[in-house]
Amino acid sequence: MKITEIVLTPIAFRDPPLLNSVGVHEPLALRTIVEIHTDEGVSGLGETYGDAGHLERTRKVVPALVGLDVYDLNGLHAAVAGALGGVVGSDQHGLTGQMTGIGTVDRVFSPFEVACLDIQGKHQGRPVVDLLGGKVRDAVPYSAYLFYKWAGHPVTGDLLAGSSNVTVPDQWGEALDPAGIVAQARKLIDEYGFGSIKLKGGVFPPEEEMEAIRALRTAFPNHPLRLDPNAVWTPDTSVKVAEQLDGVLEYLEDPTSSIEGMAEVAARVDIPLATNMCVVSFDHLPPAVRQNAIQVLLSDHHYWGGLTRSRSLALLCETFGIGLSMHSNSHLGISLAAMTHLAAATPNLRYACDTHYPWNSEDDIVKPGALSFVDGAVPVPSGPGLGVELDRDALAVAHQRFLDTDIRSRDDTGYMRRVEPSYERKNPRW
Numbered sequence: 001m002k003i004t005e006i007v008l009t010p011i012a013f014r015d016p017p018l019l020n021s022v023g024v025h026e027p028l029a030l031r032t033i034v035e036i037h038t039d040e041g042v043s044g045l046g047e048t049y050g051d052a053g054h055l056e057r058t059r060k061v062v063p064a065l066v067g068l069d070v071y072d073l074n075g076l077h078a079a080v081a082g083a084l085g086g087v088v089g090s091d092q093h094g095l096t097g098q099m100t101g102i103g104t105v106d107r108v109f110s111p112f113e114v115a116c117l118d119i120q121g122k123h124q125g126r127p128v129v130d131l132l133g134g135k136v137r138d139a140v141p142y143s144a145y146l147f148y149k150w151a152g153h154p155v156t157g158d159l160l161a162g163s164s165n166v167t168v169p170d171q172w173g174e175a176l177d178p179a180g181i182v183a184q185a186r187k188l189i190d191e192y193g194f195g196s197i198k199l200k201g202g203v204f205p206p207e208e209e210m211e212a213i214r215a216l217r218t219a220f221p222n223h224p225l226r227l228d229p230n231a232v233w234t235p236d237t238s239v240k241v242a243e244q245l246d247g248v249l250e251y252l253e254d255p256t257s258s259i260e261g262m263a264e265v266a267a268r269v270d271i272p273l274a275t276n277m278c279v280v281s282f283d284h285l286p287p288a289v290r291q292n293a294i295q296v297l298l299s300d301h302h303y304w305g306g307l308t309r310s311r312s313l314a315l316l317c318e319t320f321g322i323g324l325s326m327h328s329n330s331h332l333g334i335s336l337a338a339m340t341h342l343a344a345a346t347p348n349l350r351y352a353c354d355t356h357y358p359w360n361s362e363d364d365i366v367k368p369g370a371l372s373f374v375d376g377a378v379p380v381p382s383g384p385g386l387g388v389e390l391d392r393d394a395l396a397v398a399h400q401r402f403l404d405t406d407i408r409s410r411d412d413t414g415y416m417r418r419v420e421p422s423y424e425r426k427n428p429r430w
């Protein structure tokens with residue numbers, strides 16, 4: 001079954017002003033939608049990052065993939081590696097860890113692999129979960145992903161003109177203190193039924209973020225809690241926080257940077273440490289295992305080379321006694337479907353997965369119906385392949401948004417500086 005054509009459509013969708021350790025989300029986030037067409041008339045979908053560098057690398061490999069068989073995933077991976085010719089990318093904002101050569105290949109390969117699995121599933125009349133080993137759960141639990149945030153994006157005349165005085169409030173409201181974070185959690189949990197909570201930290205001094213965690217514990221006594229400051233604490237600060245939140249958090253995510261830094265903290269604390277920053281490609285695993293740096297890995301098929309490689313990663317984690325969770329960046333429904341099929345086929349994925357979806361779902365480019373949240377979990381779409389269909393009108397709107405904006409790469413720090421010119425990026429900050 002040969003690939004006859006690949007269409008890449010860069011899109012932009014609205015994103016609230018979510019704060020993190022390097023700044024704040026811009027009003028629009030970028031993705032690229034991948035459509036693969038075949039000589040048998042079956043087509044498949046993938047979704048990946050939309051930043052300029054990644055888009056360019058993704059475009060670069062397309063000619064090498066046309067003519068290949070959608071069942072030859074090894075051949076496709078080799079073709080991507082060959083076309084990239086050893087190039088090493090960067091995610092610039094740096095929140096998904098340091099990229100390596102193999103990590104770059106895996107990142108570019110991923111949406112093509114997902115689209116090929118979508119085609120294989122449609123061809124065989126089976127959902128993707130069946131191609132990954134079969135369903136071990138009917139629905140995949142996700143966590144309420146909380147962010148400190150402004151009431152809305154600052155606006156003066158044009159969208160990015162930059163004054164912090166005027167804002168257009170969004171439906172989520174402001175969350176800059178424990179009460180705001182608890183209110184945000186309540187809204188997400190009321191609407192989606194989430195049974196776990198993650199707070200994106202690294203925004204305020206650790207004492208304030210611990211206060212927010214304690215407020216969440218009081219408000220939601222039975223919800224497992226996580227805190228993720230994206231590696232802006234020193235090892236000593238990380239140890240202090242871990243000691244004070246021992247018994248409160250199910251895991252502490254990326255408190256400090258590097259495998260060595262995480263190993264130092266892990267040796268001094270009891271609380272499990274999780275990462276989606278210091279172990280982000282296969283060549284990071286041996287040193288992380290040798291140094292006992294992490295207890296939980298947040299996998300992410302977008303940079304671990306797609307769904308089949310993520311299944312291999314799960315097995316490696318099981319082998320080395322590392323727990324498995326799932327990471328998310330801003331994304332739409334094709335990614336949510338892929339994440340759900342993967343998690344449903346991964347027996348040792350025992351933590352609720354992260355998802356940004358509630359923050360961005362209003363601009364989704366898949367037709368409604370296939371994806372829903374029931375008690376905080378997404379039932380595995382039952383249709384063949386990924387089980388989702390493109391909404392061509394919504395895709396056209398999202399592509400036009402991309403054409404109309406100047407944003408070509410995610411730049412949380414640059415956007416923050418337009419609003420607060422004295423903002424400095426620091427690592428470690430505390």
Ligand SMILES: O=C([O-])[C@@H](O)[C@@H](O)[C@H](O)[C@@H](O)C(=O)[O-]
Nearest residue numbers: 020095096228276328329330
């Ligand atoms: O979207 C964000 O601000 C997150 O901080 C994201 O970029 C991270 O990659 C991610 O969610 C994480 O868990 O580190």
Ligand SMILES: [Mg+2]
Nearest residue numbers: 228253254276
């Ligand atoms: Mg993280």
